[in-house]
Amino acid sequence: VGDDDQSIYAWRGANPENIDQLGRDWPNLRVIKLEQNYRCGKRILRAANQLIANNPHLHEKKLWSEHPEGAPIRVLECKDAEHEAEKVAAIATTLAEKHKARWHDIAILYRGNFQARPLEKALRLARIPYHLTGALSFLDRAEVKDLLCYLRLLTNPSDDAAFLRVVNSPKREVGATTLEKLGQLAQSRHCSLLEATRSDAVLRQLTPRPAAALAGFSELLDELRSASLHESAADLVERILKRTGYAAHIAASTPDPALRDRRLANLQELADWFRAMQKGNSAGDLAAQLALLSHADRDEPGNAVRMMTMHAAKGLEFRFVFIVGCEEGTLPHEGAIDEGRIDEERRLMYVGITRAKELLTLSWSARTRRYGEIHTNQPSRFLHELPQADLHWQGKDPEADKEIVRETAESHMAKIAAMLAGK
Template identity: 45%
Template sequence: EYQDTNASQYLLVKLLVGMRNQFTVVGDDDQSIYAWRGARPENLMQLKEDYPSLKVVMLEQNYRSTSRILKCANVLIANNPHVFEKQLWSEMGHGDEIRVIRCRNEEAECERVAMEILTEHLRTQRPYSDFAILYRGNYQAKLMELKLQHHQIPYRLSGGTSFFARQEVKDLMSYFRLLVNPDDDNAFLRVINVPRREIGSTTLEKLGNYATERKISMYAAAGEIGLGEHLDSRFTERLARFTRWMDGVRQQCAQNDPIAALRSMVMDIDYENWLRQNASSDKVAEARMGNVWFLIEALKNTLEKDEDGEMTIEEAIGKLVLRDMLERQQEEEEGAEGVQMMTLHASKGLEFPSVFILGVEEEILPHRSSIEADTIEEERRLAYVGITRARQNLTLTFAAKRKQYGEIIDCTPSRFLDELPPEDLIWEGQEDAPVEVKAARGNNALADIRAMLKR
């Protein structure tokens, strides 16, 4: 991967080669996407000057993608200057058109991708591992994970921390689990001292032993008078205070606005201050607190989308599969089937039958910093890498509006979409169809899924 070498590595090669001028390198200047860590695509170009007798062998046949996907990649990357001109070609057939889907906002975008994958999986029996979701930044994965979880679509996250594996999300989900099921000892043990309530390991050990003797959960045992025979009154009071408080939160969820009750719960435990005390910086703590509010917002959206208006907060939590999410994420078996999720940078060298690229918008792809620094060429190479990951099907999505720093902003489709050959694209979502038409389409799609499930 000679296009990924830095200046020092180039000099090292020159020293090793010496006067013999005998060496072989393999590289693709169109796949140089690591300038941010010192890579210089110019190293490939420099070879021509330093070694005039250089023999170039073009490896233009592609054994991965359809001709249409390669044509789109070729046309896009032609907008960059080249020292080595090449045209990828394939014997894999012409292939389907590339789909470009405009979505209302980022939530609709992730919902659409999840439903596309679910429908295709049910319709064709293709394994989930045939599908990949690529994105410019790890932050884009958070909402996508929620949608996949919501539809119980298995997935594997590469090169980043899963949203559901983050400490603050695990903490909050454990509180949720305890609200839904007070007998969940694992959830109880996770949150009883988060934040600190001066309940040590010795106290919890004695509580656990008492609960085992009584054949009840630790939560139930914490409120029993008989616990006083095993623990000092200071500690029994702390435990009882916690369970009384949790019972109060549960009651508020049942009687009042459950989302307001959950927000109050987070404020009551002063969780933000707890994060600040345990984070490396205020900025990190702020980002982690943002994940907490994001999760509560996701629950709110689930409740609001309930057409009958009868869904309880317990059912909403169950809908997000929060109860067993920790176990499922931790038990990721090597080679387990699932939709592959990763950044465009992490996808280099990989291939998938069906690829979805999220957020093909100005300031995302190309990235805002690249627009400001006028380094669009590398972003175009990144888009080229993403496109050529697809073997058979490629779908590009973008949002009309997106939430940013608490405000709703209008989004502009990426300039790279304009650079693709229009005859090879199918655009969806451009027309503002009436609500009734959209509802009919949605109902038809659901009917198709139900019919497939009955077979």
């Protein structure tokens, strides 16, 4: 069984020509075409068929479906990746509020994992749970988790897990034996580990050097806690990096210059996440902002928006699918354009489109930041290869746009009401 239109792993040796070669190796081979599609609505399937018709075919086939036509395919023009992510999050919220979609009914697909970062931020700020497939979430990166643990200790001094993560990050000459002893003393006094470090009676029972280090750590957190009363979370991140020596620790402990720059950039981006929350009035004080970042993790297990590359999505299906980054240079990828591998990129787009069962949304950004420079984009050639009668390009149909805006506004109001009600 094989489909030359879904051959998207040429770099693993999966070439469409292998299917043709099979027929030459076995002249009596009987070919049976399975052309009925049981997943997609007619409109989505029609778009996929017209797109892939631009590729040469070893075996001509015409997929068909008995499902209804379905809604027009939306095409969103966005200012940049952040704007694109915000639009995706807003539409996902509308699907949940107005169309009673479950989060796991929604998938966001992209060409490369680097595109996930702004989407993660937008979904977190919108309180939408998500699951990232095949890549490490931004908030799960070691340096980001360290900084968040510092902030958690400022709002909750009883957070022993956060204490244990950062008491030695950067190194403070506090070994495992000392921490074990500290834990025993804290338990005997029925207090947290941090509270135990404030007790002279506890510190006297430890050896001098780690006791002094723990006392210094406690004093540092007291200083940071005082600053947290009048500074924003973003400013606190900057202060923590400087006062704890964490930024210098990253620089010294990461020999690879590229990796070092990425890790330091992650810390700056964490500050940007807090600025975005403050700007959008998503949360007030530090405790509320930290709760917002962890909100998605407390949702019903398994009920989360799926985020993955189109390669990883092969074989899966979802009621609602977003394909982001539909601009020249991203999809198709600039490397594929330079090397003349457009056919495989088109097959990748075909796979992405045919993951959608009911509603497909395609989006592209007018501007992209690459290597610190702003580049102007053009919409992907694949968007123009789709049947235009089946597309709704945002901005070209005022009446349809008005209805979408109304639905989005209503869903936002419903979400705000639920938040105020404490749901």
